[in-house]
Amino acid sequence: MLEWMTGSHIGNLLSTFLISMAPVVELRGGIPWGVAHDLPLWEAYITAVLGNMVPVPFVMLFMRKLLLWLHHFEKIGELADRIENRALNKGKKIEDYEALGLFLLVAVPLPGTGAWTGALVASLLDMRFRRAIPLIFLGVMAAGGLMLLLSHGVFNVVL
Numbered sequence: 001m002l003e004w005m006t007g008s009h010i011g012n013l014l015s016t017f018l019i020s021m022a023p024v025v026e027l028r029g030g031i032p033w034g035v036a037h038d039l040p041l042w043e044a045y046i047t048a049v050l051g052n053m054v055p056v057p058f059v060m061l062f063m064r065k066l067l068l069w070l071h072h073f074e075k076i077g078e079l080a081d082r083i084e085n086r087a088l089n090k091g092k093k094i095e096d097y098e099a100l101g102l103f104l105l106v107a108v109p110l111p112g113t114g115a116w117t118g119a120l121v122a123s124l125l126d127m128r129f130r131r132a133i134p135l136i137f138l139g140v141m142a143a144g145g146l147m148l149l150l151s152h153g154v155f156n157v158v159l
Contacts, residue, residue: 012037013047020051026114027052027144035151044151049144052115056136059119060129086112087120094121099135102127106139109147115140 012034020030027048034044070080090112094101106118115136122132 009039012039013043016044016047017051020048021054023055023116024111024114026116027140028109028114028147031144031147032151035148041148041152045144045148048147049140052140052144053137056115056119056133057129059116060123060132063120064123083120084124087117087124090117090121094125098125098127099131102132102135103139103142106136107142107146109143114143 015037016030016034016039019025019033020027022029030048030051031044034047035041039047067080067084071077090105094105097104102118102122105113105121106115107113118136118139119132122136
């Protein structure tokens with residue numbers, strides 16, 4: 001199965017899509033993976049952006065409820081508290097600049113940022129779904145563009 005995932009065009013698309021869906025890694029890992037496996041740049045970008053957006057509505061709808069439920073368990077509740085506190089701390093930073101802040105939180109491809117974090121922060125700040133999703137999507141597109149440039153080596157040429 002692994003050979004198929006890295007040995008065919010469809011497999012490379014699927015693996016890029018799945019990697020981009022994963023928390024923490026997101027499209028910061030998906031785009032370099034796709035480019036490294038000979039996907040055309042535009043295919044790697046589109047596949048990674050779409051894959052990165054798949055979990056966003058689910059995170060916004062269910063993560064808050066999941067964190068509340070996890071508080072019922074002693075050891076897991078502590079982890080839920082840490083996740084919630086980190087998201088709320090990021091939320092405090094973007095609260096004043098709500099739209100721009102959420103966009104930048106998602107667009108800057110650094111650890112602790114991205115679509116998952118943006119969706120969680122938007123959920124904890126009670127942002128409306130119709131307002132948050134487009135901002136997260138624009139942030140994912142911007143982060144994908146930066147990662148595409150990095151993956152293609154443009155920064156190596158410029159610097």
